[in-house]
Amino acid sequence: MATAPKAVPKAPAGKASAQEAPPPPAPKKSGKKTMLIVIVLVLLLAGGGGAAWFFMNQGGDAPAGEGEAGATKATHKKKEPPKAPVFMVVEPFTVNLQPDESGGDRYLQVAFSLQ
Numbered sequence: 001m002a003t004a005p006k007a008v009p010k011a012p013a014g015k016a017s018a019q020e021a022p023p024p025p026a027p028k029k030s031g032k033k034t035m036l037i038v039i040v041l042v043l044l045l046a047g048g049g050g051a052a053w054f055f056m057n058q059g060g061d062a063p064a065g066e067g068e069a070g071a072t073k074a075t076h077k078k079k080e081p082p083k084a085p086v087f088m089v090v091e092p093f094t095v096n097l098q099p100d101e102s103g104g105d106r107y108l109q110v111a112f113s114l115q
Contacts, residue, residue, distance in 0.1 A: 089113045 092111035099106055 085115050087113050087115055 090112055092109060095108045095110070097106035097108055
């Protein structure tokens with residue numbers, strides 16, 4: 001026949017119950033901090049790439065107001081052809097350099113032109 005379940009005796013409050021109870025399990029690391037770091041790094045890289053693209057493409061290739069509504073091609077001015085570059089020739093010059101341990105004289109002769 002069925003018997004009643006046996007009652008478990010309660011431990012008295014105090015030092016004895018604290019010593020017998022197993023320590024609570026350590027909380028699992030959810031990786032939220034790692035995920036936050038990854039997201040921040042991706043945003044920084046995307047921002048840096050966007051800034052680089054923006055500054056690299058600021059050459060002024062497109063005329064102002066190209067995308068505006070109502071702008072027609074007749075209102076755009078033609079670009080003038082670029083002017084021929086001007087070169088300035090610098091006379092050749094010589095510079096004495098410090099001699100090294102071999103005792104030989106060292107010098108530098110330079111001739112160039114600037115655009």
